[in-house]
Amino acid sequence: MLKMEFDFIVIGAGPIGSYLARLLASDGFRVAIFDRKKEVGKDVLCSGIIGSEPYREFNLPEEAIISRISDGSLFSPSMIQFYYSHDLPFAYIADREKLDKILYRRAVEKGVEAFLGSLVIDLEKEEGRVCIEYLNNGYVKKISARCLIIATGADFALHRKAGLVAPKRFLWGSRVEFDCKLDGPLEIYILNNPDLGSFGWVIPLENKVRIGALSVDHDRSAIHRLIQKTNGRFRFSDYKIEGAPIAYGDSKKMVSERVIAVGEAAGQVKTTTGGGIHYGLIGARFAYNVLKKTALEDDFSEDRLLEYERLWRIKMGQEIKSGMALRNLVAKIPSKTVDIIFNWARKDPAIEEKIKKQFCFDYHKNLVDFGMELILGRNTLRRSKFSLLPF
Ligand SMILES: Cc1cc2nc3c(=O)[nH]c(=O)nc-3n(C[C@H](O)[C@H](O)[C@H](O)COP(=O)(O)OP(=O)(O)OC[C@H]3O[C@@H](n4cnc5c(N)ncnc54)[C@H](O)[C@@H]3O)c2cc1C
Structure with a gap:
């Protein structure tokens, strides 16, 4: 026995x-x-991005931090840029x-x-x-x-x-790392058709760059399109892409x-x-x-x-639910609608201010709610009373 x-x-x-x-x-x-x-x-396949608050809250080891992030650029499908900066680092990149x-x-x-x-x-x-x-x-x-x-x-x-x-559903996470000297903030790209609902990121490290993509429905090619978008700048040709499924929705x-x-x-x-x-x-x-x-x-x-x-x-x-609702919505809206929202955010200080106020690296519900209101045309900050969407 x-x-x-x-x-x-x-x-x-x-x-x-x-x-x-x-x-x-x-x-x-x-x-x-x-x-x-x-x-x-x-x-381990991971980009190592962890919010600075949970990093401290859970007493994660300082020795594993490679870099600290206090600003970032978010790019729309047609590369309209929205820049965000914070006084203190809001996230760390861990080894x-x-x-x-x-x-x-x-x-x-x-x-x-x-x-x-x-x-x-x-x-x-x-x-x-x-x-x-x-x-x-x-x-x-x-x-x-x-x-x-x-x-x-x-x-x-x-x-x-x-x-x-x-969990019943999965996203596909992929990443590639290569030697390169790149100064600048974290970059996040919202990918356009046919990757609606997918996005990618570029993380400059000391002598390396880490590129990753999160794509829907096991689409393994999103990272290739992201690399094409950035290839001119990085000038690299030989790279090994690794990927794995990521649980989408709790058990x-x-x-x-x-x-x-x-x-x-x-x-x-x-x-x-x-x-x-x-x-x-x-x-x-x-x-x-x-x-x-x-x-x-x-x-x-x-x-x-x-x-x-x-x-x-x-x-x-x-x-968990609001993140899924946002993904469902983003998967339905045309890329040009995302571009329009980026233009509003850049040109309208009230919207930009609200986005910056709602930004929290670790919990996204408030920002998601605001984004949904904006997209669905229910927000009081919107100039037009019509939604951008045909529903
Ligand atoms: C490309 C990519 C990038 C990512 N980037 C980030 C990021 O930047 N930030 C972030 O927070 N998350 C990121 N993630 C997600 C993150 O990696 C995982 O959510 C995290 O590793 C989950 O931790 P865990 O301890 O639950 O499981 P894991 O880290 O997966 O550990 C599970 C362990 O269980 C072992 N195991 C499994 N089955 C058995 C078995 N039957 N017997 C014995 N051992 C077993 C495995 O060998 C493994 O060591 C990323 C994922 C991918 C794919």
Whole structure:
């Protein structure tokens, strides 16, 4: 018979799994963390953009910051520019590999037991515990805990077996990095037809440039069009593009008896930008607050764990929905309408002022609401009483 060895098993040593594992271990719980990778943080696909406020709030490591962003240019489909600047940095660019490694090391220092190079392939719920099967060095092994935390990112292979529901829709994130000296602010491009609803970014780093794109419906070619747009300026020809799916919309079921999902595994990702680190950390904190109570009560029933899912939806539900509503709308409007809005914003100080006031790097609902009012023609700042849209 299997001995119950742990209070919690965390599958996935990404930033969210490591963060939650550390919190639980700090309270004296016996925690194990599993990752299929032998080296944490290796080959992570991410642009590393994280808001400066959550960076401080979640005590993320200063050593992983590569650059600080306090201004940016937003370009419309036909390259009308809207420039934004702030007194203090509103976002940081992190070295993702370093960030993941430091968060993992912090967890291990608190006593989390690590199983790297271990792919979890199956799970089974038994009386009073949950048992996982994993593959390590060609051997299949088993281990069990009172509760299982699935933090597997955009890998949902275990969800069905665990009684969870994976997010239904995905965006496609791609990026390329190359050597180049570029001074200037962060650049964001709203891409035009046929990429409606897609956008791209150019991040100048010390001696490198990082270009990325977030496209709809697994359209993998948006980044090529973005590169064409910027190619004249950067003069590079040989580049390797990497891409991966990004969960779009949170999971409809994040908990079942003795199991919870956190981070991207629960779809805790910004629906506007595809950024998953900040929202995943918020999810991990809710999970921690609930799990430490349920562990002491020894109650890991689905009903009890649902408190975590409720807390998430109360705090983040509207953000997730409003980002999706904006994407739906932007996907319908012609590029020239976006250009018109850019021209208003540039020429009308009242609109520009309001946009700057509503801008928040981390929570987008207010700006999204204002943008929707503007697009739908309901805003009091609009000169015309007619909407730009035929509905
Ligand atoms: C191109 C691109 C750019 C992005 N840029 C940004 C950005 O700038 N800012 C931002 O906030 N977000 C960005 N994201 C999203 C961000 O990378 C993810 O949301 C974030 O990594 C989620 O963290 P996580 O800990 O939930 O999962 P992950 O970081 O994906 O970690 C999951 C871990 O689980 C392991 N794993 C999976 N299945 C198993 C298994 N069965 N057994 C054992 N181990 C397993 C994996 O090996 C992995 O290490 C980007 C994504 C892409 C694709």
